[in-house]
Amino acid sequence: MGLIILVVTGALLGWLGTIALKIEDGRAIFRNVMAGIAGSLVVGIATSGGVFIGALRASTLLWAMLGAIIVIGLYNVARERVFR
Secondary structure, three states, X not given: OHHHHHHHHHHHHHHHHHHHOOOOOHHHHHHHHHHXXXXXXXXXXXXXXXXXXXXXXXXXXXXXXXXXXXXXXXXXXXXXXXXX
């Protein structure tokens, strides 16, 4: 259950990131969602001590959200620098 929550949290944050950045391209939206999921999973698993099959603690979910936001931000900064 915890794994599903981490994936959904990362996907929602990626989608909200595309809305905040006003991204219209379908591939960029998908990449933001994938970046959010990756950040959420990596940080969520690291902060939960590797136990992600069971229930999540609130602190793990908050860290996962922060990780997703950071990865989405870094991805978008890198993407902007490449396209300049």
